[in-house]
Amino acid sequence: MSAATHEANRSYRDVLRNRRVAGLLLGDLLANAGTGMIIVAMPVQTLSIHGNVPSAVAIGLVEAAPFFLSTACWGSTPPSRSTSWARFWAA
Numbered sequence: 001m002s003a004a005t006h007e008a009n010r011s012y013r014d015v016l017r018n019r020r021v022a023g024l025l026l027g028d029l030l031a032n033a034g035t036g037m038i039i040v041a042m043p044v045q046t047l048s049i050h051g052n053v054p055s056a057v058a059i060g061l062v063e064a065a066p067f068f069l070s071t072a073c074w075g076s077t078p079p080s081r082s083t084s085w086a087r088f089w090a091a
Contacts, residue, residue, distance in 0.1 A: 016022045043059045050058035
């Protein structure tokens with residue numbers, strides 16, 4: 001087995017010895033765990049405090065809120081500077 005073949009077929013253990021790669025993978029794992037927890041925690045919290053709103057409606061609103069917020073923020077963002085300059089030079 002040549003050195004080039006060994007370099008191309010590195011094992012997971014060899015890759016994880018690089019502290020930067022291991023840190024990146026650990027951070028990704030923690031971020032995904034946090035996302036999974038919030039997906040479960042928000043409906044559970046909503047069920048405990050939904051008040052007079054029906055449970056299904058309350059959970060639906062809580063689950064849809066990130067999509068509504070991202071759409072509202074995206075629609076209110078002014079055009080980028082490069083877009084404005086493109087319009088200026090095209091005129």
